[in-house]
Amino acid sequence: MGWWLAAALLSLLGFAAPYALYPLLLRLRPRRYALGQAPDPPRWPDVSVIVAAYNAAGRIGEKVRELRALEYPGRLEIAVIDDCSTDDTAQAAREAGADVVVRPEKRAGKSEAQNQASEFVCGEVLVLTDAAVAVQSDAARLLVRELMVDGVGCVTGVDVSVAANQADAAEGAGLYTRLEIALRNREAETGTLLGVNGSLYAVRAEHRPPVPEECVDDLYVPLAVIERGLRVTVAPEAKAVVRRAVDLREEYRRKVRTFTGGLFSLRAVRRDLPRAARRVRWRLLGHKWLRWLGPLFAALALFFSGGLALRWWPGWLLFLPQAAFWSAALAGALSSATNARTSRLLRLPLFFGLVQAALAHAWWRLASGRPYITWEPTRREN
Secondary structure, three states: OHHHHHHHHHHHHHHHHHHHHHHHHHHHOOOOOOOOOOOOOOOOOOEEEEEEEOOOHHHHHHHHHHHHOOOOOOOEEEEEEEOOOOOOHHHHHHHHOOOEEEOOOOOOOHHHHHHHHHOOOOOOEEEEEEOOOEEOOOHHHHHHHHHOOOOEEEEEEEEEEEOOOOOOOOHHHHHHHHHHHHHHHHHHHHOOOOOOOOOEEEEEHHHOOOOOOOOOHHHHHHHHHHHOOOEEEEEEEEEEEEEOOOOHHHHHHHHHHHHHHHHHHHHHHHHHOHHHHHHOHHHHHHHHHHHHOHHHHHHHHHHHHHHHHHHOHHHHHHHHHHHHHHHHHHHHHHHHHOOOOOOHHHHHHHHHHHHHHHHHHHHHHHHOOOOOOOOOOOOOOO
C-alpha cells in the first residue's frame, strides 16, 4: 500500500510541477530585470521584417500593408518568403509592395524558408512574424527598443488570443496562452526566456543561426542566443492578435506540429548548443521536459491511484477526481466531434486532454523519426 501511494503521489507531482511548482519557484526568485522600461536607443537600426507564407494569397496583401503602417522611426524592409505556394501568394505580395519576395525552387518548410529569407535582407535586426496574425502598429518599435539593451540578443512579442468564431471550440487555448505569457514574463524578470512567440519576435541578424529544417525557430533561435552568452527577454506591449483555430481538429493538428518541432528542437539543442542546454537546464526541466512528459505522468497517476484505491479505501480520494476530470475531457471531445456546443464546464478538461493527446502523438513522431518539415497554415477563420 505504501509503495502504491508513493508512486501515485510522485506521478501527480510530476504532472502538476510545470503548472504549479515551477511557477512558484520562479516567484520565489529575486527579480533582476524590469520589463518594458528600456529607453529609446541613440540610433534606430535598420529592420527587416520576414514573413514566411504558404498559400496565403488571400491574406498576404493585407499583411504587407499592415507592416507598411508600422510606426518605426528607422528604415524598415518587408520580405515575404513564399514556400512554393500553389496559389498566387508571391504575386500578391509584390503587388502589395513587399520590398523582397523570394520563392525557392522547391518547398522546404518554414524554418528553411526563414533561413533563405535571411540571406536576401539587409537589416541589422530581423523581426519574424506570421501571415495570419495582426501586428499592432507600435510592435516593431517596442521590440527593437528592448533589443538594444546591452546583453540582450532576442526579444519576443506577446500573443493576444481571440476567438475564431462564436462557438470558440478552442477557448481553452486562450487560457493556455495567458498562463504561458505570465510564465514567460516571470522568466524574463528573473533571467532569460527559453522560447519566444513564433508569431512575433526580433533578433539581431548576426545572432540568428540557420535553423535545422526539423526544428522550430521559436525554440532553437532563443537557445542559440543563450549559447552566445546573451539574454532573451519580452516586450510586454508588443502585441500580435492571433485568432484561435476554427475547431478542435485544427487546434489538435497545430499542437501536434508545435510539440513535434519542440521535441526535435531540444534534441538538436543537446547536439548543437550544449552550453545553452547547461545554462538553462533547470528551466528546461521545469518549463519544457516535465510539461511535455505530461501524458506519461497522467497515465501513471491514474494507474497507481486506481491500484491504491483497490487496496485501501482512502485511495479513492485520489483516483475519483482524476477519473472525473479525464471523463469530462472525453465527454467534451465527443460533444465537439458531433458539432454540438461544448459546455463551458467541459472546455478546460477538454483542452487539457487535447494537449496530452497531442503531446503523446508528438513523442510518437519523435520516436519514429518523423518530423514536420513542410506545414499547412492553421485555419483560423471559417
